[in-house]
Amino acid sequence: MSILLKNGTVLDYASNTKEILDVLIEKGKIVKIDKEIPVADEIIDCTGLFIMPGMVDMHCHLREPGGEHKETIETGCHSAVKGGFTTICPMPNTKPTPDSAIVLEKIMNEAKRVGLCNVLPFSSVTKGEKGEELVDFKAQKAAGAIAFSDDGMPVENARMIREAMFKANEIGSFISEHCEEKSVSKGAINAGKIAEKLGVEGVLPEAEEIMAARDITIAETNNLHTHICHISTKTSVSMIRDAKKRGVKVTCETCPHYYSFTVEEVLTSGVNAKMNPPLREEKDKEEIIKGLKDGTIDAIITDHAPHTEEEKAKGLSSAPNGIIGFETALAATITNLIKPGYIDYMDMVRLMSYTPAKILGIDRGEIKEGKIADLTIFDPNKEYVYTKESIVSKSKNTPWIGKKLTGEVAYTICDGKVVYKRS
Numbered sequence: 001m002s003i004l005l006k007n008g009t010v011l012d013y014a015s016n017t018k019e020i021l022d023v024l025i026e027k028g029k030i031v032k033i034d035k036e037i038p039v040a041d042e043i044i045d046c047t048g049l050f051i052m053p054g055m056v057d058m059h060c061h062l063r064e065p066g067g068e069h070k071e072t073i074e075t076g077c078h079s080a081v082k083g084g085f086t087t088i089c090p091m092p093n094t095k096p097t098p099d100s101a102i103v104l105e106k107i108m109n110e111a112k113r114v115g116l117c118n119v120l121p122f123s124s125v126t127k128g129e130k131g132e133e134l135v136d137f138k139a140q141k142a143a144g145a146i147a148f149s150d151d152g153m154p155v156e157n158a159r160m161i162r163e164a165m166f167k168a169n170e171i172g173s174f175i176s177e178h179c180e181e182k183s184v185s186k187g188a189i190n191a192g193k194i195a196e197k198l199g200v201e202g203v204l205p206e207a208e209e210i211m212a213a214r215d216i217t218i219a220e221t222n223n224l225h226t227h228i229c230h231i232s233t234k235t236s237v238s239m240i241r242d243a244k245k246r247g248v249k250v251t252c253e254t255c256p257h258y259y260s261f262t263v264e265e266v267l268t269s270g271v272n273a274k275m276n277p278p279l280r281e282e283k284d285k286e287e288i289i290k291g292l293k294d295g296t297i298d299a300i301i302t303d304h305a306p307h308t309e310e311e312k313a314k315g316l317s318s319a320p321n322g323i324i325g326f327e328t329a330l331a332a333t334i335t336n337l338i339k340p341g342y343i344d345y346m347d348m349v350r351l352m353s354y355t356p357a358k359i360l361g362i363d364r365g366e367i368k369e370g371k372i373a374d375l376t377i378f379d380p381n382k383e384y385v386y387t388k389e390s391i392v393s394k395s396k397n398t399p400w401i402g403k404k405l406t407g408e409v410a411y412t413i414c415d416g417k418v419v420y421k422r423s
Helices: 073-082 101-114 137-143 158-170 193-198 206-222 234-245 256-260 263-273 282-294 329-338 345-360
Strands: 002-012 017-026 029-034 042-045 050-053 055-060 085-090 175-177 226-228 250-254 375-385 404-414 417-421
Touching: 002 345, 002 375, 050 345, 055 073, 055 329, 055 345, 073 085, 073 101, 073 404, 073 417, 085 345, 085 375, 085 404, 101 137, 137 158, 158 175, 158 206, 175 206, 193 263, 206 226, 206 234, 206 250, 234 250, 234 282, 250 282, 256 282, 256 329, 282 345, 329 345, 329 375, 329 404
Parallel strands: 002 042, 002 050, 055 085, 175 226, 226 250
Antiparallel strands: 002 017, 017 029, 050 375, 375 404, 404 417
């Protein structure tokens, strides 16, 4: 069966294309891109819509196995495709940890059963994410691990993370490091006036920066690639910018909440604005935006982190960190980066499709004849208020509820199949 996308504005960073074109899909692939393609089995009118390469989220949490009360692979994939993501990479903080081929294969088999989007799981760096014994990197990659991370349990032993970087790089992979120096990271929200006002302990920004500096140093000294997760501070951006100028093989990511909010949002959204790293100050937000614009920051990820309302009701100091993000990432980017003029749509494609695919080493992120048809089709002008009732994720923990957003996914196509269509 063939599908024809008619009269949509094609956005492709690789070819620098922004043009109204038709796109013909057959047998899961893009077979023709032209100004006028006459016929197909199914025609989708994309007039007024933008067509971009399917979005790639290289850092999210699906909770299964072990946390199915928060999210399952099935509910998470439904949430992802509603948000326009065709490839997602779940982190390994599940129970059991995907530190063996058996657990990795169970995750991938369930994702194949669901059949909505590409699910490429991370392996842990250490067994059980305990920071004591490294996994078998070659075996894990052979079993399907896309890369390696201990996620919210960063490897604190510098000798061990150095060895892990070598092992990952040797097999053409990398370590994705959650940078958090535990000795200075205790707290609920960012350290400062808001924490003092609310009477909660504050997280020092140095917690992120110290470990980021450590990993950059190891990468530079040994000519290794390292990837730094969800950066949130001005100093982190500056360090990575300077390192890249020196030729260090460092890549990094950030999340929509770090360029959309500051710690002030905690006063409005409470525990639904609590995550790790925490929301920072205005100066940090400004530098994140600058880093996205100048190429210092390589990718936008969601860090989709579902928690139940009961868990989040424990209060600011005790509630778990994290917010959901699949369904708001595109709109948050249009609303808070594109509309104010900080970046353009081609930058968004670079940050949310092209570069994440390149970092992961997957053949995605481009709209080109012969390529797999993974596509995100969205209405760039649709304005709406985000509601709890509209959320597809099993969890509802997000500061976006009640916020006015611009930009809505109309269709998501994965492997040539329409896996989401807005109602």
